[in-house]
Amino acid sequence: MFNKESIIDNIKTLFYALIIAIIIRSLIIQPFYIPSSSMEPTLLVGDRLFVTKYSYGYSKHSFPFSPPIFEDRIIFSSPKRGDVVVFKTPADNRTDYIKRLIGLPGDRIQFLDSNLFLNNNEIFKSRISKKDIIYCGNKKIDVFTFEEKLPNNKVHKTVYLKNFGYQNSDVFEVPEDFYFFLGDNRDCSKDSRFLSSVGYVHKDNLVGKARFIFFSSDKSKGNLLFFWKWKDSIRFDRFFKKIN
Numbered sequence: 001m002f003n004k005e006s007i008i009d010n011i012k013t014l015f016y017a018l019i020i021a022i023i024i025r026s027l028i029i030q031p032f033y034i035p036s037s038s039m040e041p042t043l044l045v046g047d048r049l050f051v052t053k054y055s056y057g058y059s060k061h062s063f064p065f066s067p068p069i070f071e072d073r074i075i076f077s078s079p080k081r082g083d084v085v086v087f088k089t090p091a092d093n094r095t096d097y098i099k100r101l102i103g104l105p106g107d108r109i110q111f112l113d114s115n116l117f118l119n120n121n122e123i124f125k126s127r128i129s130k131k132d133i134i135y136c137g138n139k140k141i142d143v144f145t146f147e148e149k150l151p152n153n154k155v156h157k158t159v160y161l162k163n164f165g166y167q168n169s170d171v172f173e174v175p176e177d178f179y180f181f182l183g184d185n186r187d188c189s190k191d192s193r194f195l196s197s198v199g200y201v202h203k204d205n206l207v208g209k210a211r212f213i214f215f216s217s218d219k220s221k222g223n224l225l226f227f228w229k230w231k232d233s234i235r236f237d238r239f240f241k242k243i244n
Contacts, residue, residue: 026063027053030208032086032096037135038183038190039098041145041157042084042243045135046235048215049243051086055079055209061088062207073204078104079179082154084210084243087181087201097198098210099191100156103180109172111193114164116148116182124149125158134159136188143187156244161187169193177203213241 034047043049053062057076060066066088079085079101089095103109108119116123129145143159150156160166165187172192174180178200183189191198216238222229 022064025053027058029053029211031214032098032210034098037137038185038188039084039100040134040185040188041132041159042100042184043098043210043213044216044218044235044238046217046219047213047238049210049213051208051210053208056085056203056206059204059206061093061205066093073206076203079206079209080154081152082150082156085179085181086207086210088205088207089198090201090205091197093205096207097181097191099181099183099189101179102150102182103172103174103192105174105176105178107174107180109174109180111166111169114160114167118151121151123151128157132159134185136185141188156184158184158186166193172200174200179203179206210243212243213238215239 029050029052032049032051034043034045034049037045054075055077056079057073059073060069063069081101081104083101084098085101086096086098089097102116103118110117116125125146125148127144127146132143132145133140134143135141142162144162145157145159147155148158172180179202180192181198181201182191182193192200216235217224217233218235219233222233224230224233226233
């Protein structure tokens, strides 16, 4: 039988464990799940990844439920162009999004004939595949796959619909202390191009930098409870894959 003292000790242990977990999650590293296809082919639906919270310093959004502990951002370190970043959407300051950082404060960004221009210079991209099929929501789409090279020599993959659905845009001028994000799945991403829902992201809304995938599964090929389907449903080749 449990006596009163052992019950109290167990409660203390659980309390300390909870505090340690909150500290690790808030200050060091946090797991995230990818629910959408907006970052394909870099991130797939079902990827689970670790995000480092210390990469850009800390704001209220570093902590669970975004408590108003302090204003602004402390120990701030500027993100680099091309980083894959988790942030709170400006629309509600609550929902987590993950996108690639393209525009820094003061940058001018525009799409012309489906080509991305940064400060009036076209971002070089080279086509590496003409016949890839990826997801846009629950629908499969045919895409061209490109390698895109940013001005800081960061290289990553992007995909575009074969009819290049997103042709032209106005000029996006990134305000001071704000950032401009795009999904790698360019024709299937709600990102900074959509000013009413995402738009420019303030530095205080940055949550952390995506580092690597630690687990990945495809629910369409089987529930994880059915271990005999693991060879089909679990993407073993994505375990511990670094996020570029």
